[in-house]
Amino acid sequence: MTRISDGSSGSKRSEIGGIPTRYIGIVVIVILAVWFLFANLDKVKIQFWVFTVTAPLWIALLATLLGGGALGWMLKGRRAR
Numbered sequence: 428m429t430r431i432s433d434g435s436s437g438s439k440r441s442e443i444g445g446i447p448t449r450y451i452g453i454v455v456i457v458i459l460a461v462w463f464l465f466a467n468l469d470k471v472k473i474q475f476w477v478f479t480v481t482a483p484l485w486i487a488l489l490a491t492l493l494g495g496g497a498l499g500w501m502l503k504g505r506r507a508r
Contacts, residue, residue, distance in 0.1 A: 463488075 441448040467484040 443451060464485045467488060469484055470481050471484045471487065473480050473482060473487055
């Protein structure tokens, strides 16, 4: 008995114009992030416990994002055990 394939592999992936929606979502997020970056170019004072620095706001936001990502990555490994 021969099996006729209809071209589907069982898992359905969403596409818009032949482009996977995952890639479209990534592009939209990157565009919004760059837009947010250019909207926050002002210099701000960042006060730590004992000293204050002046830096562009986008650098402070990027440092916060990287620190939060690193912390989430480290805690994810602990939760899986």
